[in-house]
Amino acid sequence: MEELIEKIKSNHSLSQEAEDYLHSISSKKSFAKGEVLIRQGQQVQNVYFVTDGCLRSYCYDKNGKEHTLQFAIKNWWISDYIAIHSDESATLTVECLKESEVVKFNAKDLELMLTLFPEFERFQRKILERHVVSLNKRILNQLQLTASERYTLFITQYPEIEQYTHNYHIASYLGITQESLSRIRVENAKH
Amino acid sequence: MRVLQIVKYGEIKDSLAFNEVSKPAVQATDVLIEVKAAAINPIDKSIVLGNLQGLLPIPFPSTSAYDVSGIVVEKGDDVSNFEIGDLVYSRVPQEQMGTIAEYVAVTSEAVSKKPGNISFEEAAGIPLAGLTALQSLEFAGIKANDRILIHAGSGGVGSLAIQYAKAKGAYVYTTTSTENVQWVKELGADRVIDYKTEDYKTIAKDVDIVYDTLGQKYTAEAFEVVRKGGQVISVVGPLDEETAKMFGMADYKLPEELATLSAEKDASYKFIFMHPNGAQLAEIKTMVEDKKIKPIVDTIYPFTESVAAFTHLETGRAKGKIIIKIN
Numbered sequence: 001m002e003e004l005i006e007k008i009k010s011n012h013s014l015s016q017e018a019e020d021y022l023h024s025i026s027s028k029k030s031f032a033k034g035e036v037l038i039r040q041g042q043q044v045q046n047v048y049f050v051t052d053g054c055l056r057s058y059c060y061d062k063n064g065k066e067h068t069l070q071f072a073i074k075n076w077w078i079s080d081y082i083a084i085h086s087d088e089s090a091t092l093t094v095e096c097l098k099e100s101e102v103v104k105f106n107a108k109d110l111e112l113m114l115t116l117f118p119e120f121e122r123f124q125r126k127i128l129e130r131h132v133v134s135l136n137k138r139i140l141n142q143l144q145l146t147a148s149e150r151y152t153l154f155i156t157q158y159p160e161i162e163q164y165t166h167n168y169h170i171a172s173y174l175g176i177t178q179e180s181l182s183r184i185r186v187e188n189a190k191h
Numbered sequence: 192m193r194v195l196q197i198v199k200y201g202e203i204k205d206s207l208a209f210n211e212v213s214k215p216a217v218q219a220t221d222v223l224i225e226v227k228a229a230a231i232n233p234i235d236k237s238i239v240l241g242n243l244q245g246l247l248p249i250p251f252p253s254t255s256a257y258d259v260s261g262i263v264v265e266k267g268d269d270v271s272n273f274e275i276g277d278l279v280y281s282r283v284p285q286e287q288m289g290t291i292a293e294y295v296a297v298t299s300e301a302v303s304k305k306p307g308n309i310s311f312e313e314a315a316g317i318p319l320a321g322l323t324a325l326q327s328l329e330f331a332g333i334k335a336n337d338r339i340l341i342h343a344g345s346g347g348v349g350s351l352a353i354q355y356a357k358a359k360g361a362y363v364y365t366t367t368s369t370e371n372v373q374w375v376k377e378l379g380a381d382r383v384i385d386y387k388t389e390d391y392k393t394i395a396k397d398v399d400i401v402y403d404t405l406g407q408k409y410t411a412e413a414f415e416v417v418r419k420g421g422q423v424i425s426v427v428g429p430l431d432e433e434t435a436k437m438f439g440m441a442d443y444k445l446p447e448e449l450a451t452l453s454a455e456k457d458a459s460y461k462f463i464f465m466h467p468n469g470a471q472l473a474e475i476k477t478m479v480e481d482k483k484i485k486p487i488v489d490t491i492y493p494f495t496e497s498v499a500a501f502t503h504l505e506t507g508r509a510k511g512k513i514i515i516k517i518n
């Protein structure tokens with residue numbers, strides 16, 4: 001929790017009252033590798049701030065194949081935002097790829113915090129802005145970059161994720177086959 | 192719910208029928224799986240024909256098949272290792288046989304989450320053949336640099352056994368017909384023997400393990416090619432004495448021919464009777480996700496064409512698994 005408070009205060013002001021309220025609506029949780037925080041098809045109430053470990057959100061298609069949407073490491077947020085903001089059942093599953101620690105927030109409590117403490121709204125807006133930029137970049141990269149370039153960007157930005165993931169997690173995240181990913185890795189190893 | 196049932200012993204075209212039955216009851220240790228796909232195996236055909244009446248008698252009507260992949264939609268009170276919504280696969284126990292159905296209740300010990308990188312149809316084709324291969328080769332203690340002959344490399348069990356053996360670092364000889372040589376090579380076998388043009392006995396000599404998936408003369412011939420002190424593992428030959436005792440056949444003796452060959456070569460003989468095992472399916476799941484094992488699917492039939500699927504199975508010419516898509 002202290003990591004989150006520090007992260008907020010590094011760029012925003014946060015009153016003691018707001019800080020205390022944030023503490024009161026949070027709970028620290030530990031999960032083992034393989035544990036599931038959100039399950040596709042179920043109701044979603046919580047969002048998670050990662051303080052240690054590595055998580056993944058994914059969905060499965062009608063044929064039963066998994067597709068990775070997002071990874072989350074330290075200081076990242078993860079949840080099924082479609083479910084939370086549309087009041088629908090989860091379309092994603094969120095699982096731990098290694099032993100992880102998170103701070104859990106009920107989404108409605110966070111929503112109330114925005115009303116009680118307007119300064120927190122700026123922090124949330126900045127997160128959303130960065131998220132929109134990240135999503136747009138990901139779409140553009142998918143359109144403009146080769147698979148090899150997308151992989152190089154991925155491991156440059158997130159060097160530690162590879163050690164916790166299966167080959168197929170990364171392949172589906174990049175939108176390529178496992179065979180293509182293996183070929184790219186072999187090529188990269190030569191250079 | 193709709194199911195495909197065996198209504199009598201006899202020819203495929205006369206012995207299978209679609210029926211409406213109740214959804215299965217879920218015991219405390221069961222999960223209820225909404226079936227997305229089922230797979231049929233040679234044992235399913237043998238049961239319909241009545242060839243296994245003595246060993247595996249069934250009441251009529253009985254829903255057919257053992258292999259399944261689908262989604263957990265209910266679970267018993269004592270189940271803690273699965274949740275509603277989990278995508279799973281299983282080779283169900285004998286008493287819960289009946290996966291060509293909309294739902295099947297299975298003891299959770301026989302179930303595993305399915306590999307995430309393959310479809311329900313591909314996953315359904317793995318359990319029975321995969322467990323047969325894994326349990327056979329694990330019994331043999333297969334390890335790096337072992338030399339193994341796997342017969343019928345294009346078959347359901349053979350194709351998975353090749354991949355499992357290669358994952359363990361063994362050198363793999365396999366037999367298959369001309370038209371299958373290329374794709375069996377692509378499974379990773381080191382030496383693919385075209386039995387139509389080559390004599391495998393002159394090529395695969397003094398191997399550490401012979402994996403007999405053909406039976407008949409091939410079981411005895413296994414002792415010609417296995418090395419002194421090696422192992423012959425069979426899933427289609429006669430029972431070995433220890434396995435026969437497990438089935439209550441206390442006075443059973445290995446056929447004299449095999450007993451003599453086994454003694455002369457000082458090579459052991461073992462019949463592997465595959466059993467359901469969720470933990471081993473979880474091991475296979477990891478190997479599939481790591482691309483050490485890939486499923487081989489011949490044809491996917493819609494539920495309404497299940498009898499055609501059995502007819503195809505009967506030809507013995509399928510390259511990989513025959514799958515029935517249920518939902």
